[in-house]
Amino acid sequence: MGLFDRYLAGQLLIYFGFFSLVLVAVYWVNRAIGLFDRLIAGGSSVLTFLEFTALALPNVIYAVLPVSALVATLYGINRLSGDSEMVVAQTTGLSPWRLARPVLIFGVAVAIMISVLGHLLVPAARTALSERGQALSQDVTARFLTEGEFLHPGDGVTVYVREITEAGELLGLFLQDRRSPDARTSYTAERALLVRADGATRLVMFDGMAQTLEVPTRNLVTTTFDDFAYDLAGLAGGEGVRLLDPRELSTAALLRADEEAQRITGADVAKLRYEGHARFADAAFALVLPVMALGFLMLGGYSRLGLWRQILGAVLAAIVLEMLGNVAENTVRRDADLWPMVYLPALLTAALAVALVWRDTRGPRLIGRPA
Secondary structure, eight states, X not given: OOHHHHHHHHHXXXXXXXXXXXXXXXXXXXXXXXXXXXXXXXXXXXXXHHHHHHHHHHHHHHHHHHHHHHHHHHHHHHHHHHTTHHHHHHHTTOOHHHHHHHHHHHHHHHHHHHHHXXXXXXXXXXXXXXXXXXXXXXXXXXXXXXXXXXXXXXXXXXXXXXXXXXXXXXXXXXXXXXXXSSEEEEEEEEEEEEEEETTEEEEEEEEEEEEEEETTTTEEEEEEEEXXXXXXXXXXXXXXXXXXXGGGSOHHHHHHOOHHHHHHHOOOHHHHHHHHHXXXXXXXXXXXXXHHHHHHHTSSOOOTTOXXXXXXXXXXXXXXXXXXXXXXXXXXHHOGGGGGGGGHHHHHHHHHHHHXXXXXXXXXXXXXXXX
């Protein structure tokens, strides 16, 4: 690369890194709040929360990188124009096609990052996240071993433990079961133990009382007991074979979309092939998006208000192209033979970028130069 190519591409990468960090942080915080509430309410530790958020990061980064590339290009070129650096570059004889080269190099770098994430990191992270979530949902013991808090280890079940001894005894237990529409039962016990037997987890309570409210008749039945075993199998969820998310499969398996892939995911051929081609299409879209942004910024002449009209045009074009991508997704998911439509947004973006840069070659105007 020439000196100007290295400089402009380097500046864009710096801005790209900054905006990526900001967007990932905003997106992550928005998702982390809900995740934190669900995990902590279920009795999980902060370390479990950090593990889940770390596994979700590759997918978050994959989603924000194209947006970061667009914002970095618009901000970077606009700033260089405001500092008259683009004027100096153009007065030295650099053509619009020559100016587009470092921007295209920047787009290639972004496309490589998205490809690595889409083909390798995101599928691996999704698999680990799904497996960890399934293991956590079946770990009833972990959801009971939190003292001093009202926990909800399952739908319609509330548990409170006053204290947990070093030996694992649960002291001052309260358990309410509201899963049956006809009866609500509350258990209290001086102490209890979690026991694993015959592949099932049971809560054995000692010196307690069970109060059952019969909802239709509003009768309250009270029973005292010396010891009572409560089966927790219903709280652990099913332990059958987990269906894989299609996004967990490798790209080759998605493109083949054979019977094995359909069996382990429960998805049809159209959905599988869409996910496979979407990984290539997303990288191609991110590659040409910065060049399209440059093409918009080279339109028009000088304005004291800056390049806000060109920036608005680039943003609106990106939104329309993204909406077109959603339409293509819905179409391809219904008909596997229409998979080339997945690449339509990227192709249209490339065509628009070439048309905009070519238009500027017919009557070049310096970015930032008074008209």
